Amino acid sequence: MKTPTLPLFDRPEGMTTHDYAFARLRQAIMVGSFRPGTSVTIRGLAEALESSPTPVREALRQLTSIGALQVLENRRIVVPRITPARFEELISLRIALESHAARRAVAHLTERQIERISAIDDSIEDEIRRGDQAAALIANQAFHRTIYTANPDQIVMPLIESVWLQLGPILGIAMEHVSELYVVDRHREAIEALRRRDEDAVAAAIAADIREGIGGFDQQAIARLLKLAA
Amino acid sequence: MKTPTLPLFDRPEGMTTHDYAFARLRQAIMVGSFRPGTSVTIRGLAEALESSPTPVREALRQLTSIGALQVLENRRIVVPRITPARFEELISLRIALESHAARRAVAHLTERQIERISAIDDSIEDEIRRGDQAAALIANQAFHRTIYTANPDQIVMPLIESVWLQLGPILGIAMEHVSELYVVDRHREAIEALRRRDEDAVAAAIAADIREGIGGFDQQAIARLLKLAA
DNA sequence: TTTGCGAAAATGTGATCACAAAATGAGATT
DNA sequence: AATCTCATTTTGTGATCACATTTTCGCAAA
Known part of the structure; x- marks a missing residue:
């Protein structure tokens, strides 16, 4: 399962790389661009966002702490499945x-x-x-x-x-x-x-x-x- | 205003540095160890927790996204004041x-x-x-x-x-x-x-x-x- | 004493690297 | 054909460094 494409998102000037990654991922999840069970990788998103692992990992951590993403035992990060x-x-x-x-x-x-x-x-x-x-x-x-x-x-x-x-x-x-x-x-x-x-x-x-x-x-x-x- | 001391917290084996930092800070805030307005710095906490900025920054990011901490315009991180x-x-x-x-x-x-x-x-x-x-x-x-x-x-x-x-x-x-x-x-x-x-x-x-x-x-x-x- | 200025220190940010663990895949064995 | 094995690749983690900005602080001027 590969990293899905992200919807477009204008990056306001002065916005940090981390904030941009967070906002874009958040928006994508909010409007249903990601399917349940999709796994996201740090390096994959870093490449998609043309940045490095550090700010992306921070964005993913934030998204998991608000329930938008889920960390498995393997430490892999996935879009939560819904029952x-x-x-x-x-x-x-x-x-x-x-x-x-x-x-x-x-x-x-x-x-x-x-x-x-x-x-x-x-x-x-x-x-x-x-x-x-x-x-x-x-x-x-x-x-x-x-x-x-x-x-x-x-x-x-x-x-x-x-x-x-x-x-x-x-x-x-x-x-x-x-x-x-x-x-x-x-x-x-x-x-x-x-x-x-x-x-x-x-x-x-x-x-x-x-x-x-x-x-x-x-x-x-x-x-x-x-x-x-x- | 310097970084306050953190309550004791046993670190379970196998816990990542980031999880440890997050859990300890969270616990400290939850029981009222931090006063409103206290500012916390990444390097200060990294030193207090005997680790490096990276995992601490991730922990702080998570805590801000659940409302436990607040990022100012300066990008400084503080314990929110209450009205x-x-x-x-x-x-x-x-x-x-x-x-x-x-x-x-x-x-x-x-x-x-x-x-x-x-x-x-x-x-x-x-x-x-x-x-x-x-x-x-x-x-x-x-x-x-x-x-x-x-x-x-x-x-x-x-x-x-x-x-x-x-x-x-x-x-x-x-x-x-x-x-x-x-x-x-x-x-x-x-x-x-x-x-x-x-x-x-x-x-x-x-x-x-x-x-x-x-x-x-x-x-x-x-x-x-x-x-x-x- | 107070105000203004400039150097030094502190701080947030993000890229990179090394390491360990997990996943993958090819080839051999049953 | 199915399963096991092991090397390769992928992935998460965390320490470190360089850079830009902000803050701090000492010292001189008003």
Whole structure:
């Protein structure tokens, strides 16, 4: 199993080699470019990124500590495999974390910010209509992130992104086998609830959005997808 | 500000230098050995750990990616400072995460495991009587961890420990200025609820335990502690 | 005493190398 | 054809070094 190709990623000036490697790998995993079970090697990535083992190893270490990658007993590094039980854990954890994050953001959101969130939701539907699943996925993440980060003291976002990263690989598989992945109806519901400053309704809409989106796959569907990926 | 001394830590045979550095630093931060604002240097720690910069830098990178340390603009690495608002975020996040983790563990706990948890609770009170705050803290963490990890598919524990790590530094300050830190009454309540397999009661007991324990400090108390630490 | 300046020291970064362990693959044996 | 053996290659690990930047500190000027 060889090192997969990495999506393009502009390197901002002044960014360290390590940060660049980390950001690029993270992005690749987040959008499902890596399949579960794929093994990544330090030298392989160093070559792909035109750098040396040192910064790449640091990036891999960071990715493993946030659950995006997994170190085997052999010390080899692989993209974690997902079981139906693990998938269910990830979905329920997403709901717990994001309901909480949404609640604690409600009070901080300005009308202006809510408008921006509504615009992001429109762009999601645009991307879906255009058939660009990856772009729709990125926009969907932006929708959620923009809500949660409205809380200036928020510290939950890194944890949420950790869960997103762990869902990335199966998301990539799903994108290959399912034509429509998102049900965005709940987004408008969430936006309306934000306007009303109704914490309970916001949390409920977010939970439903997750449950009916990627979380909507039942155990059998997941098992089928996982079999396809094997 | 110089590198603080590290608590003792046995190095298991076969453990890599990097893992050792990571484990030791993590433990130190978790039990509050480092004060907020303390800066740590790669070479300083490499010397303290009798190794070289490479594995230490990797350990520091990992610790920053789980929120235990913070990289400044200067690229210097420091123990994050805590504000009252951030403290409140951490406590409410602990409650959200641990209530969720406890709920999802209830169905998996055997009578035998519940007995072991009860024994851990006894040991907490022993350590408190003995006046060993650090040992009581470790035992308290073991109490919580043992419950949550009863769920074999659980993936929430790393996130919970991330929050514990972020609370570590203020915990160290609190231990210096407060004689009694824990109210363990809620532990027995949680154990009883576990025996009854009552998810709601377990979650409520855990939430109350956190709220009345370290979470019991109100904003003014925290502000006072932070002033003392400055 | 305070402020400004410049040399020295400290620090983060990343490439390279040597070493040990693991994986791979070719050829011989059953 | 399947399995075992051993040499080769690949891989992770960690120490070291050079470079650029930042910080520190002593000393002179205001």
